[in-house]
Amino acid sequence: MSTRIAFLKGHGTENDFVIVPDPENSLDLPPAAVAALCDRRAGIGGDGLLHVVRSAAHPEAAGMAAEAEWFMDYRNGDGSVAEMCGNGVRVFARYLQRAGHVTEGDLTVATRGGVKSVHLAKNGDVTVGMGRALLPGGEVTVRVGERSWPATHVNMGNPHAVAFVEDLAHAGDLRTAPPVGPDGAYPDGVNVEFVVDRGPRHVALRVHERGSGETRSCGTGACAVAVAAARRDAADPSATGTPATYTVDVPGGTLVITERSDGEIEMTGPAVIVAEGEIDPAWLENAVR
Numbered sequence: 055m056s057t058r059i060a061f062l063k064g065h066g067t068e069n070d071f072v073i074v075p076d077p078e079n080s081l082d083l084p085p086a087a088v089a090a091l092c093d094r095r096a097g098i099g100g101d102g103l104l105h106v107v108r109s110a111a112h113p114e115a116a117g118m119a120a121e122a123e124w125f126m127d128y129r130n131g132d133g134s135v136a137e138m139c140g141n142g143v144r145v146f147a148r149y150l151q152r153a154g155h156v157t158e159g160d161l162t163v164a165t166r167g168g169v170k171s172v173h174l175a176k177n178g179d180v181t182v183g184m185g186r187a188l189l190p191g192g193e194v195t196v197r198v199g200e201r202s203w204p205a206t207h208v209n210m211g212n213p214h215a216v217a218f219v220e221d222l223a224h225a226g227d228l229r230t231a232p233p234v235g236p237d238g239a240y241p242d243g244v245n246v247e248f249v250v251d252r253g254p255r256h257v258a259l260r261v262h263e264r265g266s267g268e269t270r271s272c273g274t275g276a277c278a279v280a281v282a283a284a285r286r287d288a289a290d291p292s293a294t295g296t297p298a299t300y301t302v303d304v305p306g307g308t309l310v311i312t313e314r315s316d317g318e319i320e321m322t323g324p325a326v327i328v329a330e331g332e333i334d335p336a337w338l339e340n341a342v343r
């Protein structure tokens with residue numbers, strides 16, 4: 055890597071990302087490079103990285119190029135690849151707007167979880183069509199120390215285990231991933247949400263994200279929580295025929311999630327770009343050695 059590499063930093067409800075624009079997919083970003091960039095002490099710092107590539111230039115997205123010009127090549131902070139990142143899509147759209155690639159209003163973004171519809175509103179909010187949740191059923195259990203809770207498995211393109219708890223403090227310090235049983239239930243790892251009620255159709259969560267640790271927000275996690283809460287509250291829109299909207303407080307802000315009666319889920323929240331600069335290529339080369 056001999057030329058300087060541009061980056062931006064952004065967040066959605068404090069789920070923060072290093073953004074690396076690379077329209078023609080010419081950068082080599084192995085897991086070690088992503089982990090170095092996301093390192094909060096030795097790097098730029100972020101829960102994850104948004105590699106911004108034209109769909110036509112990326113082998114995983116070329117098939118979506120007719121529907122979405124831009125591909126969000128999302129990576130977790132440890133360098134691993136994930137199928138989807140809800141907050142990431144909002145921040146990605148905000149970047150496209152700032153760079154002049156799109157304007158306020160409707161656009162599409164290609165992700166590993168398929169093409170997502172996005173609306174950039176005048177008030178700064180960004181709404182993402184997150185698709186449908188899958189609830190494969192089966193019992194899973196989340197454990198922290200001596201406590202354990204039954205959890206709902208919700209797939210939002212990526213896997214989530216949602217546990218309703220009495221107190222968010224019971225999740226502990228979340229420095230390590232809480233064990234989710236039975237063994238082998240999630241061979242590729244899982245995002246774990248701890249949830250309490252705050253009022254009617256109003257919940258709060260803490261989350262431990264696969265590949266990132268505890269984060270201040272998780273968009274797919276907030277959707278998984280809203281879906282699990284609607285089933286618990288006998289408000290499943292596909293059964294009642296009525297959309298269900300939940301306000302989901304996360305440590306970094308608030309997201310509003312609506313599940314329609316056809317199962318389609320929309321998530322609304324803010325997305326902010328906070329800085330931009332250049333990565334020193336010599337530092338990056340050294341960091342991945």
Ligand SMILES: N[C@@H](CCC[C@H](N)C(=O)O)C(=O)O
Nearest residue numbers: 136139140141212272273274
């Ligand atoms: N923060 C994201 C989810 C990112 C991916 C997740 N860590 C995984 O590995 O599935 C969001 O906002 O959805």
